[in-house]
Amino acid sequence: MFKHKEYNSCVVVILTYMFMTIGILLAAIALEVFLIPNKIIDGGITGVSIILSFLTNINLSIFIIILNVPFLLLGFRHLGKNFLIQSTVAMALFSVLLEIFKQVDVVTNDVLLATVFGGILLGIGVGFVIRYGACLDGVETVAILINKKTSFSVGQVILLVNLVIYMVAGILFGWDRALYSIMTYFITYKLIDMVSEGLEQAKAALIITNNSEEIARSIYKKLGRTVTFIEGEGLISGKKVVLYVVVTRIELRELKKIVEADDVSAFMTITDVSEIVGQHIKSKEKLNTSE
Helix, strand or coil, X not given: CHHHHHHHHHHHHHHHHHHHHHHHHHHHHHHHXXXXXXXXXCCHHHHHHHHHHHHHCCCHHHHXXXXXXXXXXXXXXXXXXXXXXXXXXXXXXXXXXXXXXXXCCCCCCCHHHHHHHHHHHHHHHHHHHHHCCCCXXXXXXXXXXXXXXXCCCHHHHXXXXXXXXXXXXXXXXXXXXXXXXXXXXXXXXXXXXXXXXXXXXXXXXXXXXXXXXXXXXXXXXHHCCCCEEEEEEECXXXXXEEEEEEEEHHHHHHHHHHHHHHCCCCEEEEEEECCCCXXXXXXXXXXCCCC
């Protein structure tokens, strides 16, 4: 039984890194073969790195690594060791592939075609990376953390940061390139929605368990999310405690691990949340038994 579980765990890890690699490969192709040669930039830390690379003639991959280090450490502190490991591997591989595809000839000099197909490939690639528990850009990490502490959504934070970056791009490369970059941004994040179900889409989890206190405290400690306790009664199993918690898509993998670690017999259902009205508690002030 132990060997079977160990085998399944190894398969999951292998598949996770395989799909992450495919996503990173697509993202690197999008940038170096479609977007950057046509002076169309991505948002976030990648966009800042592209601008600095143009201004200094220093390799883009160097800026990608250096500028993301503080955000990786921040992500480790708030999102855990797995996030740090997977994101570090993802960013390192991303930098290597950027250098490789830098040698590949540009597919098209048509700016509109480059915008559309570059945005599609980038969105699919980044979507795969996020879906499997990592990120390629430190701004995503900061946006998730700001979302936990404020009423701003992840998408709103990223959009505000990117608008500043695109304004700088417009000054440096021309306003037409800034507009194409904004078009790429919207195409990219539409594809991310389709692949990873969205950066900011909330997920509601109902957890039926015999270890409600332990799971609730683990969720609060590791994710900073408070949990609502609901009394329930099963037809056969009798009285149970049902936990209700709302998390972001990127936190969902960690939530599953927490539940599995604290109660292997727990039953959990996960649903999409289309809208949140009111203030969802995200601060780490004091652990309560309800939201």
